[in-house]
Amino acid sequence: MSGGDGRLGHVITNPEGELPPPATAPDSPRRPKQPSLLQRPCMYLACFVKSLPVLFISGIVGWSYYAYVIALLLYAMMDNPIEQILCGILYHYFFIMFFWSYGMTIFTPPGRVPDNWHLSRHATAALSSAKSEDEWKETLAKVGSKMGCNTKQRSVQGALRYCEKCECIKPDRAHHCSVCEICILKMDHHCPWVNNCVGFRNYKFFMLFLCYALLYCIFIAATSARYFVRFWSDSLSLGTAKYHIIFVFLVSILFTISIFSLFWYHVYLVTQNRSTLEQFRAPVFEDQAADKEGWSLGSLNNFKEVFGMNPLLWPFPVSTSVGDGLYFPHRRAKQFNNYHSIANSDNRVAETPTRTLVNPIISGAGTISTTQTIHSSHASSVQQSGHISALSGTVSPLSATEVVLDTNGHTRTVPVHPAYHGIDGVAPSEVVIQ
Template structure:
């Protein structure tokens, strides 16, 4: 893939904001404004905990490689040669035969009832997989491509992304709650020593509103076992014309992504179930 510098600008902005927030809170607030050493140490401890967890989840979401379609779904040169010379109906029959011959499963279909096929990657798309035009490849259980992490959100890093939104919202709320008095004092006194904290307060307020909205949206999808693409685009099942029902109930939906080990739930490391190709569904 071609290296494009502008793709890395949004993640750089996130890191820059985090760095400025760290300076504003630790130096501008805890060191220069707070007088109580014990309170200051407690605030620093909580702030750094949230800072570390957000940074960890952000880097995990950004740096985790997306799950790619297994090679078994890729057409051979001979199969591709035949596929490109058939009409639409025969193309679908050819793909069906490939699935049967290789003992593969793909229940989702296009709106026309055909097997989903990626003409860029020359491969059959497993259920819930989609092609990302930005990354230039098919991603298992693709949710969306996020420019802020310069990565696709999918099977391997969905948990990391959701935790990133969770910790960023908590980080902003904590910043706002503990520096509210400084913001009000600045409005009354216009003392310049409060300016770094005030700028951090305003930034946290703005970003907190955004991340909380996105966080609620993605948690609602998580508890319904849907991706953003599935929320926006209706899909069909094999021959039924119905949408595949992956909703197993809130708890099972949650554990599909976060796993059953509750100790790992707060940690942005993969602990979900499955292989990204096969997914349990609710029987009609």
């Protein structure tokens, strides 16, 4: 539209004489950039190369099916139909469960950080403008509190864990995968044999994959060993099927050896409630203490966290893991005495004031024996006892014991240093001799 001076498109300025700010969309978390047309061929080639281990495993298992079913079941066991039926049923059970678990591990996303944990452009700019490390930590803490990102785990420097590549606050136990280029919830490791990260949502499937792979290989080796020996001890000849049976026996032995140690290593990690990354670097918590046992709730509860609460569903690769991958109960919080409390992460222990009771008893020999009991809000009690001589005024050292709850919810009595809760002994002013 033309103005009085005859110019077109005249821009109206604000009263200060400056151009008005450009209209922008509401502040929102950044989205990852889409690859350009020139980058896509390289991306497709990289995806194909990453898929080669999966194709290799699938090819080996496919060939083993032919070698076992055709060469061993139909030809080598043709004289024993009962053995054929039993071995055929068991083999197909292990085969189906193995491929089911393997497919679920490959195609199930391990879990990524939700959008509401990603910082906005304004928050990212505020972090970039920080002048010192302390200012950066304080700014990040304020941003995290405003976003509602309540985490218990901290970085080595004592700050909220922040991913500069994803521009997000990392939930507890989450880590950035350099291969997937995203932050993974409860990341264990990136496995090239499944072309996927192993994280919160597919860790159960990965465990079942290892379990059924081991059982599959052991079963093939055990049932084909007799025929493998017969090929060398007598004149049993099955043509080309003979070589398939020999090689499937040898390959199953090799895979059994390689999978055996990996499977039992992860069984140990499950019972300890640790990931592979946490096994090598202990998580740091709010109190700046590194604790490898920080997430452990007892062996059974740790197992249930991965496999779920229903034992009937443990052997099947269906999603039964407990939680959302963002928040986890930990033993340092003191309010999770068993795994049933994980459903409500807001449980709090009622605060009660600490009470100290001193009960002096005067014996006939002039010796005062005292029993001091401290009741606190930490579900434990401390008892201290000692003897005070009325004649000499000396106080004998006090012994202290504490009744605590272990991770399984059982009580046990443990000795405590005399200075427990700041109590060094029974003060003479607490005892009155009449």
